[in-house]
Amino acid sequence: MHHLLKIGLLLLAFLLVPPATGRLDASSEGGHGGDSKKSEKKGDKKEAGKAVDGVIDLGPVTVNVLSNRGFRFLRLSMQVQCETNEEAERLTLPDAKEDLVFFLSSKMAEDLLGNPGKMILRRDLTELFSKYAGAGKVKNIFFTEFVFQ
Template structure:
């Protein structure tokens, strides 16, 4: 009987060892699966969004470009040559410009009011002296005055900016 009990105990111990080995093997398999799943999740959530961030950044740049104010329709004017208001009347100013409008509708009105607009521009230009138009600040002030005076005439829209394409003061 003692032998039988020893054999049963040995068998139980072997069975216990097998159970421990199978539990250990199960734990190892579970850990490996968790590592694989965790690695995949880490790749998906950490590495993949970087590519998405690049795409989002590119899309954001496009939106920024679109968000920047675009140049409105341009209206070209003929060249103006006027005598400046200097004593002696020997100085003149030659200017070619384009008007930036706030909408397409204003172009039709600009055509209808072209004589009035030319008159305003000629009046303003001929009232300036060489000292007033020869500096950068003077040109900027001239632009602002022309914009203000032309916008007083317009009813369907306005002039946003003036671009001098030729400016000669002599």
């Protein structure tokens, strides 16, 4: 009976979570990330994967994270602020995306639920992204979506 409950919960989670497309760049074609026009300045047309004033949108990315209760899903979107547009756009390279997925999927859900965990995650992501943008080039990370299921 316990196994049927687990299977039912996994099936429900599978049906409720949209499929990950493997893309980390924000799309202007709707979706679950909110109104993408909110982050644009008036008159600016922001293209997916393009930085504006050194800021680039990454996400949403959905990964399995470890939990004391089995696996959970983390859906994360963020804006990363770098010194230049070129540095920010390096974060959309395939190897940077892969490193992000591997990094996030190695985290424990319980460690990320509170604000201290999110602050540590921000620090760790800054270190990870500095590998691609350059040492000291990542100025800040702003989480725009942080959802567990």
